[in-house]
Every structure is written in C-alpha cells, then in structure tokens.
Amino acid sequence: MKKLFLISTLLLVLLMGWAQGFKNPVLPGFHADPSVCRAGDDFYLVNSTFQYFPGVPVFHSKDLIHWEQVGACLTRESQIRIEGMDEQTGIYAPTIRYHEGRFYMVTTVFPSRRHFYVYTDNSKGEWSDPIYIDFAIGSCDPTLFFDDGKCYFLWKEGEIKICEIDVKTGRQLGEIHLLGVGLGGRYPEGPHIYKKDGYYYLLLAEGGTEHGHHVNIFRSKNLFGPYEPNSSNPILSHFSMKMQNSPIQGLGHADLVQANDGSWWMICLGYRTHGYLQHVMGRETFLAPVTWETGGWPVVNGDGTLQLDMKCQTLPQVSMPVEPSRDDFESDKLSLYWSHLNMPQRENYSLDVRKGWLRLKTSTVTLDEVGNPTFIGHRQSEANFSATTKVDVSGMKDGAVAGITAYAAHHNHYDVQVAMHGGRRYLQAKIRIGEMEHIEKEIPLNEHIVYLRITADRQFYHLYYSVDNKEFTPLARMGYRYLSTETIGGFTGVHLGIFAHTLSKTVSHADFDWTEFKFVNE
Numbered sequence: 001m002k003k004l005f006l007i008s009t010l011l012l013v014l015l016m017g018w019a020q021g022f023k024n025p026v027l028p029g030f031h032a033d034p035s036v037c038r039a040g041d042d043f044y045l046v047n048s049t050f051q052y053f054p055g056v057p058v059f060h061s062k063d064l065i066h067w068e069q070v071g072a073c074l075t076r077e078s079q080i081r082i083e084g085m086d087e088q089t090g091i092y093a094p095t096i097r098y099h100e101g102r103f104y105m106v107t108t109v110f111p112s113r114r115h116f117y118v119y120t121d122n123s124k125g126e127w128s129d130p131i132y133i134d135f136a137i138g139s140c141d142p143t144l145f146f147d148d149g150k151c152y153f154l155w156k157e158g159e160i161k162i163c164e165i166d167v168k169t170g171r172q173l174g175e176i177h178l179l180g181v182g183l184g185g186r187y188p189e190g191p192h193i194y195k196k197d198g199y200y201y202l203l204l205a206e207g208g209t210e211h212g213h214h215v216n217i218f219r220s221k222n223l224f225g226p227y228e229p230n231s232s233n234p235i236l237s238h239f240s241m242k243m244q245n246s247p248i249q250g251l252g253h254a255d256l257v258q259a260n261d262g263s264w265w266m267i268c269l270g271y272r273t274h275g276y277l278q279h280v281m282g283r284e285t286f287l288a289p290v291t292w293e294t295g296g297w298p299v300v301n302g303d304g305t306l307q308l309d310m311k312c313q314t315l316p317q318v319s320m321p322v323e324p325s326r327d328d329f330e331s332d333k334l335s336l337y338w339s340h341l342n343m344p345q346r347e348n349y350s351l352d353v354r355k356g357w358l359r360l361k362t363s364t365v366t367l368d369e370v371g372n373p374t375f376i377g378h379r380q381s382e383a384n385f386s387a388t389t390k391v392d393v394s395g396m397k398d399g400a401v402a403g404i405t406a407y408a409a410h411h412n413h414y415d416v417q418v419a420m421h422g423g424r425r426y427l428q429a430k431i432r433i434g435e436m437e438h439i440e441k442e443i444p445l446n447e448h449i450v451y452l453r454i455t456a457d458r459q460f461y462h463l464y465y466s467v468d469n470k471e472f473t474p475l476a477r478m479g480y481r482y483l484s485t486e487t488i489g490g491f492t493g494v495h496l497g498i499f500a501h502t503l504s505k506t507v508s509h510a511d512f513d514w515t516e517f518k519f520v521n522e
Helices: 002-019
Strands: 035-039 042-046 055-061 068-074 090-099 102-110 114-120 131-133 140-147 150-157 159-166 177-180 189-196 199-206 214-220 248-258 264-272 284-291 358-361 374-379 384-392 400-409 412-421 424-433 436-445 449-456 460-466 473-479 495-502 509-520
Touching (some): 042 090, 055 090, 055 102, 068 114, 102 140, 114 140, 140 189, 189 248, 358 374, 384 400, 400 449, 424 473, 436 473
Antiparallel strands (some): 035 042, 042 055, 090 102, 102 114, 114 131, 140 150, 159 177, 189 199, 199 214, 248 264, 264 284, 358 509, 374 495, 384 449, 400 412, 400 495
C-alpha cells in the first residue's frame, strides 16, 4: 500500500507539472527581440540591449517559463564599444543557436549596421571575441542556420537574404540568395529558418515593432526557395478587433523551439499597455504553445493570440532562483541585473573602498546627455512598483548631484536627487521631458544620510525622500505617459537606477548602502 501510495503521489505530481498554466510575460520588463535555443534538456535565451552594457543577457530555463540570468555575451571592450549610443542605437536583435556543443550569438550594432557573432562552449562563461561578417553591411536582424554540415547566414537587407559562410571565419562561401519580402507588411524583419518534415520554414515578423506587429510563416522544399505563404497568416497577431482591448500589444519578432518531448513553443516580444495604449516597460518576452502536425503549418496557441494568464499544458515546471529584491552591495561585483549606459568608466564604481557600500564617483557626463554617466539601472518590470535607496552624500562637493531615477532616455527621466551648491545640500525633485527641465521642489538637507524613493501606479510616478526610512515625504509626481515609448520613441524601456554626476570639474562621490525594488504583479 505504501509503495502504491508513493507511485500515485508521483504520478499526481507529474500530471500537475504538465497541466499547470503560466503567467505572461515570462521575462517582464525590457527584454526585447528574444531568441531561444535548446541544448539537451536546457533552454537558453538572449535579448537586445541597445545602448546598455553588458550587452545581450543570457538566460537559462528548464521549462521555458522560469528563467535565470546566467551571464551576458558582450562583457569586454575587446568585443564591443557602444559609445554615443541612445535608445535607438546600439546592439540590435540577437539570435542564439546551439550546434555540436557550441553556442553562437549573432547580432548587429547600430548605427554602423555591422554584423558579428561570438561563441562559447560554456553558456555561463565568457564568450569569444567577435567574428565579423564583412560582406553584408547596411542591414540587420541576422541569424545562423546549420544544415547538413553547412552554416548559413540569414539577414534582412530590404529583402531577406541568405548565403553559406565559413563559421570559423565568417567568410562568404556561396552566392547570396533572395528569399522575398514577406507579404507586404512594413519592415519585414527577424527572419529565422527551421527544417521539419522535408520542408524549410521561414518565420518572419512584419508590420513594424508597434501595434501592427505580427508574425507570418512560409515554406519551401528548397532552402533557397521559392517560399509559399501559409494561407492562415498571420500565425500570431493582436492587431485585430478581437484583441483590440487586450493589454498585450505589438506581438512579433518570434523564435520557435522544440522541447525534448517533441512539443513546440514560440518565444516572441510584445508589450503591456495601460491607458492611452501606451507602454513604459519596453518590449517584453512572451511564451506560447505551438501545435505543429507532421507536414503541416504551426498553429500558435490555437488561434494566434496570447493571454497574460495562459491556461495550457506546459512542460514539467522547474523553478529557478528568484532575483533578490534588495542589493546590499556586499558582493565583490555587481549583480547581473544591473546595466550601465554605454561603456562604463570602471574607475567610477567601487565595491571595495567602503565594504557593504557602492561608491559612485561623479562623472562630468549627466543623465541629460548621450554617453556614459556614472549610472547603474534595473529594468522596470511592472507598472506598480517601489524603488528605494539609502545614500550617504557626505563625500559630495559643490556641483555634485546624486540620486535615484526612473530613466527612459537622456531626454525623458524623473529623478529624486541630492545636489550640492553654495556649500549646502539640497533635496530636489527633477523632471526632464524633452527640451523641458524642471526642478519641481528643492528642500535644504542637513543630514548626510538620506533615503530616496520612486513609486509608480498606472497613472503617475511619485517622488519621495525620508531621513529615517519610516516616514517618506512626497516631492513630486508626473504622468507615466511622458516616459512611454509612444511619446519618446526608441526601443528600450524604463530603468530604475542610481547615479552620480558633477556640474563642476571637481570629482567627488556618493556612497549607496542598498537599493530595494518591490514590483507588484497584478
């Protein structure tokens, strides 16, 4: 009886693991242009990073639902230098592929539009220096496709193009073949090829990465075409009357992956809107089940739409370590979730000089400029959140400014900051919207330890300060829409960050004891 009970319990657990649904997005916040591959029983995913560094985070999962960041592809100056980049430039649309024990990540850097790829045999380790593609400059959205012992380079340059390359050198081996332009939607992009049941399937996003984004698929018996379209295109879209009121919009730029059990899944980008059909968190990573019968076409989630609360059979779910909500800066290096703007001046960041604190030296580059200010940011992953930091400003000199920010771009951010001028400290609530820069409130500060906080709801960002971490005094509030992609353009989402800069030539510093993020998933 005991043995029968154990067997029954095990079967129940397995059935529950297979039957559970999941919440979308599976990677909330700015995780754009996802690409996914499988290595044995493990899945790996990468995203675009644009002007942020390190470039192209690497995530690991056992079930495509729970993800843990295990590294980044671009961590060294020998691999990439992103200088003078803003929210429309930098590292675009990576693809990750696994072949014969090796991972490859191929991407494009703007505005040079130069393609390159890096590789590694250890997904959690360092990646190689770049191998450049020199025959295809002036294009974007590259991918690699391995077939019958050959490697092909696939990219967008007006039309979708493909040619064989030497994967060791990036050298062109064959002629360039044209695969078409899709079905006429604007900005055909994000091409990927899969081989199944004697067909080559070409997946393509069209419509631009806004509300009209969608995914089409084509197939051919020959790798170089001609490719015929699926009569049921688009296979993924929320640009319809049926989905016009869905909070999920802009679905596209997808990638397909097959699990060990034979099931197929689609990873794609989308964004969550709230009010005015605007979004502030950037394009996020979503997941959907795919039915793909032998010799047929893939069907995404039954009807080509997604939900926030997905009710479907999943792979056996395996939890991953949860990102801590608080960073006490007690490690000898920054947590993986922190990002810099452009290439950081490494001497401006120290976890050693004052143990348990992060010292930020002031940079002459401010948040209002395109460049590399002294800044680390964490992606905003929910509309409702609270971000708080404790800072010691006793090391600041005249001209110095340090604080916490909700940063969408150099021309759009909300800051709670301490500023030194005239030999005195002042608390300030700063609003930067386009060409307008406004200090909403300025209060003399006698203490050198202060707590700064930004919260948000679905209408406003709220700026606060406290001297005891108990009672927080409001300084300002400003509408979320002025940090939205629809208002300011670009391809990134809001980062919640801490910073230090100076308006003089005198270098000083601010010490941050901890930061804490509380995101509310409604």
